[in-house]
Amino acid sequence: MHPQLRAYFRQHLAAFTDTQLAALQLPLTTRKLQRHEVLQQQGEPAHYGAFVAHGCLRSYVTDDKGKEHVLQFAPENWWISDQQGLVYHRPAMLSIDAIEEAEVVLFDANFYQQMRQQSPEFQQLFYLLLQNSMAAMQRRLISVLSATAEQRYHDFLQLYPMLAQRLPQYQIAAYLGITPESLSRIRREL
Amino acid sequence: MHPQLRAYFRQHLAAFTDTQLAALQLPLTTRKLQRHEVLQQQGEPAHYGAFVAHGCLRSYVTDDKGKEHVLQFAPENWWISDQQGLVYHRPAMLSIDAIEEAEVVLFDANFYQQMRQQSPEFQQLFYLLLQNSMAAMQRRLISVLSATAEQRYHDFLQLYPMLAQRLPQYQIAAYLGITPESLSRIRREL
DNA sequence: CGTGGAGTTGAATACGATCAACACCGGTGG
DNA sequence: CCACCGGTGTTGATCGTATTCAACTCCACG
Numbered sequence: 001m002h003p004q005l006r007a008y009f010r011q012h013l014a015a016f017t018d019t020q021l022a023a024l025q026l027p028l029t030t031r032k033l034q035r036h037e038v039l040q041q042q043g044e045p046a047h048y049g050a051f052v053a054h055g056c057l058r059s060y061v062t063d064d065k066g067k068e069h070v071l072q073f074a075p076e077n078w079w080i081s082d083q084q085g086l087v088y089h090r091p092a093m094l095s096i097d098a099i100e101e102a103e104v105v106l107f108d109a110n111f112y113q114q115m116r117q118q119s120p121e122f123q124q125l126f127y128l129l130l131q132n133s134m135a136a137m138q139r140r141l142i143s144v145l146s147a148t149a150e151q152r153y154h155d156f157l158q159l160y161p162m163l164a165q166r167l168p169q170y171q172i173a174a175y176l177g178i179t180p181e182s183l184s185r186i187r188r189e190l
Numbered sequence: 191m192h193p194q195l196r197a198y199f200r201q202h203l204a205a206f207t208d209t210q211l212a213a214l215q216l217p218l219t220t221r222k223l224q225r226h227e228v229l230q231q232q233g234e235p236a237h238y239g240a241f242v243a244h245g246c247l248r249s250y251v252t253d254d255k256g257k258e259h260v261l262q263f264a265p266e267n268w269w270i271s272d273q274q275g276l277v278y279h280r281p282a283m284l285s286i287d288a289i290e291e292a293e294v295v296l297f298d299a300n301f302y303q304q305m306r307q308q309s310p311e312f313q314q315l316f317y318l319l320l321q322n323s324m325a326a327m328q329r330r331l332i333s334v335l336s337a338t339a340e341q342r343y344h345d346f347l348q349l350y351p352m353l354a355q356r357l358p359q360y361q362i363a364a365y366l367g368i369t370p371e372s373l374s375r376i377r378r379e380l
Numbered sequence: 381c382g383t384g385g386a387g388t389t390g391a392a393t394a395c396g397a398t399c400a401a402c403a404c405c406g407g408t409g410g
Numbered sequence: 411c412c413a414c415c416g417g418t419g420t421t422g423a424t425c426g427t428a429t430t431c432a433a434c435t436c437c438a439c440g
Contacts, residue, residue: 061332061336063336063337067336069332069335069336071328071331071332083321083324083325084321084325087321093328093329120310123313123317126317127313127316127317127320130317130320130321130324131273131274131277131320133324134273134320134323134324134327135273135274137324137327137328137331138261138283138327139283140331141261141327141330141331141334142251142259142261144331144334144335144367145259145334145367146251146253146257146259146367147253148427148428149427149428168385168386168387169386169387170386170387177334177335177336178428178429179428179429179430180386180387180388181387181388181389181428181429181430181431182427182428182429183387184387184388184389185388185389185428187387187388188388188389338395338396339395339396358417358418358419359418359419360418360419368396368397369396369397369398370418370419370420371396371397371398371399371419371420371421372395372396372397373419374419374420374421375396375420375421377419377420378420378421
């Protein structure tokens, strides 16, 4: 198992030692990604989800007008996948690619089941993760529905100051749901 | 247990008979709600989530300008709650009230734990439900980010034709993130 | 060098919000 | 039975925020 992932599990699963974790039989493969390399294409079968060991990925959709909308940024120690596509073996609704050169640990559709078999603690962990993503997405939906572009940008700066540094502006714009031009104008007022 | 809830579990949990379900010790209480009766106030401690036996509830937030934004409609056989508030014993981010006169089955913060103890099938069921809500919320976020008000309204009609009949227009507008006036104008073009 | 991606700026445009007035309808009480 | 009322929905005029399209700068990288 990738050391970064082992460390992650150690931190989130009290009941395991490094040795126990190393002994786990999980269907995981490590892979390096170039900048802009695509892990998954919207519309194609979803083969893998990923744990990001380092670098940064994003999930996004491309609408009919060709505009990209970012759903999630995934820097180190985040998980990213098209859950629905993986679980139900349906075409992915999301594309996933690397914003920076990255190293990821890939898992497939059986991963969740196999983890459950090895320990119910994993299931608990993944339930919590899902719950947190859900809460985050809820907050985001509310903010898109109720706040102006400027407020949303400031919220983003508050919430992810590191990402705001790291990411190109047009990616942030695609996350906030505004054009790069609008974001540029917002930033001018500072 | 409320017969509507028992029927629901029977449908979603293959392994249980009615007798077994009736024997389960779950902390559930049934309650009737008047139209507009508030089950939970944004900012106050989250005591209960609800399974809707009949009628229709909604969860929503009120922003600083006093505008309401609907997160979810919950007609018969839907679950509705402020997950985060319940689980982490934090103030609720959402308000929940009854759009129509309703009958609900309330559950508290321990519900999930107690269900797990009685059978892992419950955990599985709730994981799936959570996954589905997540997917729905994702689709909605994408549609708010990428589609016009008109497109979103048509999507809503497609997805929830029944609800569109049942609900007052201004509730639908609050769900779509537009004003009642705008929705009225959109409907004129038909 | 020079080429292309990222960011900025300006002018015109579009979409939805706001504000105000009014129509419609169901219920309540005189 | 009718008058009144509040809640819901409609319509019009105006306004504001963000988009679009185009041009231009800057800079990293070949």
